[in-house]
Amino acid sequence: MFRSLALATAICALTWVETLPDAARALDSSRIADAADQAYAHAGPLADAAQQVLFEQGSQLFRQRWVVAPSALGLWGRGPLSNAEVCTDCHANNGRGRPPQAPDEPLRSMLLRLSVGGEVPAPHPVYGGQLQHQGVLGRVPGEGEAYLTWLESAVVLSEGEVISLRRPEIRLAELNYGPIEASTRRSPRLAPAVFGLGLLEAVPESQLLEVAQAQRARGVEGRINRVPELASGRALPGRFGLKANQPSLRQQIAAAAHAELGLTSVLFPEENCTAAQRECRAFPRGATPELSTAQLDALEFYLRLLAAPARRNVDDDSVQQGERLFARAGCNTCHVPALRTGTTAALPQLAERTIHPYTDLLLHDLGAALADGRPDFAAGPRDWRTPALWGLGLSAAVNGNAFLLHDGRARSVAEAILWHGGQATEARDAYRAMSRAERAALNAFVDSL
Numbered sequence: 001m002f003r004s005l006a007l008a009t010a011i012c013a014l015t016w017v018e019t020l021p022d023a024a025r026a027l028d029s030s031r032i033a034d035a036a037d038q039a040y041a042h043a044g045p046l047a048d049a050a051q052q053v054l055f056e057q058g059s060q061l062f063r064q065r066w067v068v069a070p071s072a073l074g075l076w077g078r079g080p081l082s083n084a085e086v087c088t089d090c091h092a093n094n095g096r097g098r099p100p101q102a103p104d105e106p107l108r109s110m111l112l113r114l115s116v117g118g119e120v121p122a123p124h125p126v127y128g129g130q131l132q133h134q135g136v137l138g139r140v141p142g143e144g145e146a147y148l149t150w151l152e153s154a155v156v157l158s159e160g161e162v163i164s165l166r167r168p169e170i171r172l173a174e175l176n177y178g179p180i181e182a183s184t185r186r187s188p189r190l191a192p193a194v195f196g197l198g199l200l201e202a203v204p205e206s207q208l209l210e211v212a213q214a215q216r217a218r219g220v221e222g223r224i225n226r227v228p229e230l231a232s233g234r235a236l237p238g239r240f241g242l243k244a245n246q247p248s249l250r251q252q253i254a255a256a257a258h259a260e261l262g263l264t265s266v267l268f269p270e271e272n273c274t275a276a277q278r279e280c281r282a283f284p285r286g287a288t289p290e291l292s293t294a295q296l297d298a299l300e301f302y303l304r305l306l307a308a309p310a311r312r313n314v315d316d317d318s319v320q321q322g323e324r325l326f327a328r329a330g331c332n333t334c335h336v337p338a339l340r341t342g343t344t345a346a347l348p349q350l351a352e353r354t355i356h357p358y359t360d361l362l363l364h365d366l367g368a369a370l371a372d373g374r375p376d377f378a379a380g381p382r383d384w385r386t387p388a389l390w391g392l393g394l395s396a397a398v399n400g401n402a403f404l405l406h407d408g409r410a411r412s413v414a415e416a417i418l419w420h421g422g423q424a425t426e427a428r429d430a431y432r433a434m435s436r437a438e439r440a441a442l443n444a445f446v447d448s449l
Helices: 005-016 049-062 197-201 205-216 249-260 278-282 293-305 317-328 392-399 413-419 422-433 436-448
Strands: 110-115 145-156 162-173 185-190 225-228 235-238 363-365 383-385
Touching: 049 293, 162 185, 162 413, 197 249, 197 293, 205 235, 249 293, 317 436, 363 422, 392 436, 413 422, 413 436
Parallel strands: none
Antiparallel strands: 110 185, 145 162, 225 235, 363 383
């Protein structure tokens, strides 16, 4: 909670001014100065010795290989259907995934969501909520493979600059449980980076509502996606997942462990097999649950304490110009520069901190070009949660790729901006109308975050 409404209003007001020399360029003391491949792997600088020990335990579990029992090659418990064997298969160095670049390269560090029905989506009756390519050799067939073909188009910007945009076309193959109907909704999702999540979780709902109110004054409709918390049954603001479909870091971890690794937990006690997958349902479990509460605690602590990397090049003239242009174009309406965590948090050092993630954690309609056709609770087919921009410029250094947007279609900041539509149309058009030098400055600013 903010100490006063006046302070809350002041923080929100920061997002609407043209230049943000203090809030946007501040070197947040919760962030770590590292621009190499381990930039996303550090505990917050305020962690004490005991917390560092717990952090390392969680880090080891995040890198732990899970296997189908019996095997001596890892921990027992991986489900008979899965997409990965270890968290880092999708989150290399805690960074984002990589989409396939060739038509014959299958999805690996991204997934394909599946659903049927209308406004309230349901899992596919045979394949479930997402396609899982790994089974158990000779005993449980994997579900199948998904491939992407990239379709290119050109966009002309001011001064004649031409940028090629691409979008994915999905192809399914090797389906072992029958065909998937053309009417099934399919959404490819890139694995996101996983640092800074504890701070985002600590931002109170009251501030999200204040930001949304301030946005409405500018004609932008940011919305909270209220989703069920499984442990309590309450409807809480979603803040994790590309459509903000998970209300807490703990539930996000358990959901990913269940869907990607096939691990049951106290939150997801049943194997991720549908009624039609008899071999999967009959397969023996490794334990009950396979991801113990202590292990879930360790993963939650680790991801909660992972720090965002510090900003770079804050005194560079081009970066400072790009910051002003970012604000002038209205990008900071949704990519809010400054948020403040509440008076209470899961870890004391996360409380009452001003952070600079450049997100509002709200849903926004980004137009038909980015629509995946798949609703998720209050998120419609065209809605996406504003992604945090902090640390984005280090992605290539961390895990060798800088692919952006929900399906990795964007290969640069410029491409990501040019795909925006809906509520971001004016900001996109402002970017297109800038001079080539101005666009380069804005790109440099985003890369500095």
